[in-house]
Amino acid sequence: MRLAAFIDQNLEPILREWERFARTIDAPGKELDADALRDHAGDILRTVAADLRTWQSPHERTEKAQGHAEPSDSQTAAETHAVTRLLAGFSLDQMVSEYRALRASVLRLWMEGVKGGVELEIDDVIRFNEAIDQALAESIGGYSRALEASRNVFLGVLGHDLRGPLGAISLGAEALARTDQLGEKPRKICSMIQSSVRRLSRIVGDLLDFTRSQLPSGIPVRREEIDLVPVCESIVEEVKAFHVKADIQLQTAPTATGWFDSARLEQVFSNLISNAVQHGDRRSEITVTLGAEAEEVVFSVRNGGAPIPADALPFIFNPMGRYSQHAQEDTGPIAGLGLGLYIASEIVTAHSGSIDVTSTAEEGTIFVVRLPCAGAS
Numbered sequence: 119m120r121l122a123a124f125i126d127q128n129l130e131p132i133l134r135e136w137e138r139f140a141r142t143i144d145a146p147g148k149e150l151d152a153d154a155l156r157d158h159a160g161d162i163l164r165t166v167a168a169d170l171r172t173w174q175s176p177h178e179r180t181e182k183a184q185g186h187a188e189p190s191d192s193q194t195a196a197e198t199h200a201v202t203r204l205l206a207g208f209s210l211d212q213m214v215s216e217y218r219a220l221r222a223s224v225l226r227l228w229m230e231g232v233k234g235g236v237e238l239e240i241d242d243v244i245r246f247n248e249a250i251d252q253a254l255a256e257s258i259g260g261y262s263r264a265l266e267a268s269r270n271v272f273l274g275v276l277g278h279d280l281r282g283p284l285g286a287i288s289l290g291a292e293a294l295a296r297t298d299q300l301g302e303k304p305r306k307i308c309s310m311i312q313s314s315v316r317r318l319s320r321i322v323g324d325l326l327d328f329t330r331s332q333l334p335s336g337i338p339v340r341r342e343e344i345d346l347v348p349v350c351e352s353i354v355e356e357v358k359a360f361h362v363k364a365d366i367q368l369q370t371a372p373t374a375t376g377w378f379d380s381a382r383l384e385q386v387f388s389n390l391i392s393n394a395v396q397h398g399d400r401r402s403e404i405t406v407t408l409g410a411e412a413e414e415v416v417f418s419v420r421n422g423g424a425p426i427p428a429d430a431l432p433f434i435f436n437p438m439g440r441y442s443q444h445a446q447e448d449t450g451p452i453a454g455l456g457l458g459l460y461i462a463s464e465i466v467t468a469h470s471g472s473i474d475v476t477s478t479a480e481e482g483t484i485f486v487v488r489l490p491c492a493g494a495s
Contacts, residue, residue: 121242122170124228125163132160135223138215145207157202161191166249176307180324182248196253204264217254277326288315324457331439339379341469346374350408353387364395365403373414374408376491382465389458390485399423417487426477434475435463
């Protein structure tokens, strides 16, 4: 009996095996009934059986084995299964384990028939594994896309909902600071509250920008013709006011004019300078330069201190890079970095510019941003 016919004739026993295995998976949430446990397994198996009956050229089989099969115009049963498993609380590993169990169940039941004298078609086994791998790839893709979408929604809602309470706290602290009845200590506390709110507001802004950066259009920028010199000078003064002990030296050209988003580049300047203050050697000065070269503006920040490890440099602008299980446990001066460098990188990219970093014990850590002056992307 060919494997496709075997699947059609033994669909119920196979589904019982699938259900039995799915019931052993410990997932949060309410306990699933038989229909929920079987989910879209029947549709997946029917798709596999239909695939086994479909003639494929050697080239088509090779493309499929390498994950290059033609995508479906509509959501497949495997993709839908992945979304329902995510909503039921299954982890990606748990969902993948279902496919391992399904593969084993079908082949085991079929082999029992082969032992009874049924002729074995080895090509069916190869085609079956290819079809299961295709379904698994579709499920992993569907799971990952759904997880990404849910994460972005969560971050967007979190950032939006935090702005209201932060605004109320800021207004309350400002109102208290303006009264004449407060003594020196209460005024200092009000000032600390306002500083903390500003920091939290920047974090919320970074969360919202991170969410926007995941959209196909990236972080939006609104360009206008401006001189970046006063923008940079203002940010340096702001950072100095917040970090009174930091030795920040600014060197600028007379002008650095181009078509830029002033508010966005304030974020870039602030993130890079604050990063140098936080992670550099506090006994050495921080050098900030802004100049014009040919058709671009060049901004750089240099700080002394321990260099960034060479194996961490490729991931310095990736907020997820340091969470890799393969990353070193002690990341030294980059430990604790938030979204700042990632947001800076995305803003520079939105300006069709580039951002690079070098870090050595001799030269220190240097971030260099190059921005084309022209407004066209």
